[in-house]
Amino acid sequence: MITANLATYPPRESNLAQVVAAILPQVDQLNIVLNQYDEPLPAFAGEEKIAQIIPGEDQKDVGKFYPDVSGADWVFMIDDDMIYPADFVSKSIAAMEALGPRKFLGGYHGSLYYEPQFSLAPKALVKYLRYKPVNIADYRKPFRFYETLEQPTVVDQIATNAALMRGEDFPPHDFMAGSQKFVDVRLARWCFEKGIMPVCLPRFAGWLGEVRFEETIFRGFTRQNPPHVAEEIWSYAFKVPGRGAPVEASS
Secondary structure, eight states, rough: EEEEEEEEOGOOOOOHHHHHHHHHGSSSSEEEETTOOSSSOOGGTOOOTTEEEOOOSOOOGGGGGSSSOOTTTTTEEEEEOOOTTTHHHHHHHHHHHTTTOOEEESSSSSEOOOOOOOSSSSHHHHHHHHOOOGGGGEEEEEEEEEBBSSOOESEEOOOEEEEEEEEGOOOOOHHTOTTOHHHHHHHHHHHHHOEEEEEEBBTTSSSSSEOOOOOHHHHHHGGOEEEEEHHHTTTTTTSSSSTSSBTTTOO
16 A cells, blocks of 8 residues: 655645645555645545545644554655655656665655864855854755666655655654654654665656745755754764665665
């Protein structure tokens, strides 16, 4: 069984139908968590493969971990501002299966953290002098979903905008609770603690797209560098085995 989890809220409704239309034919179950809604959306009423879930309180992005996914072979985490191709699910599962029997979290937008090194070059020197551990979220090498990546690559962290893992490895909501606006960090911590390797999957440029909304979590929260988020990042940053290196097939 292939399940996809999506959390949304009213300001993103304009792109929701497009996301649903793209994903629904590719999965067996689509869970839509309707944050800040009072009732299900009529547009999806009667669709057997869709479960519209209204949580008791606003889950924000933690909503992707709110539905019960027991029995799912694969669980996809998707966003309401993405453009997914018709082969998104099939190619993603094939890429994961090609990695072999180990436990993996796969996705298309990943991060490697780094610490600035001393240099006399003006820009590099300023970056080095300004660096503080609490600002670790600002020091990431991104593997962007819209750029080409030729080989599956081990990273510190995978974004939940286009990600998947086996159902048996999926974290429970109790673990993810309280990580609103930094679910990628909490998920990375889960993977590190459980020995699940985060891998950025190969793709060609433009295979995945994005719809731009004015408000984003990165601009509104991540750049503020909350100390408790930095503390969680440091629990796994630089510690993932093989980080930055390609994953050998059937390893």
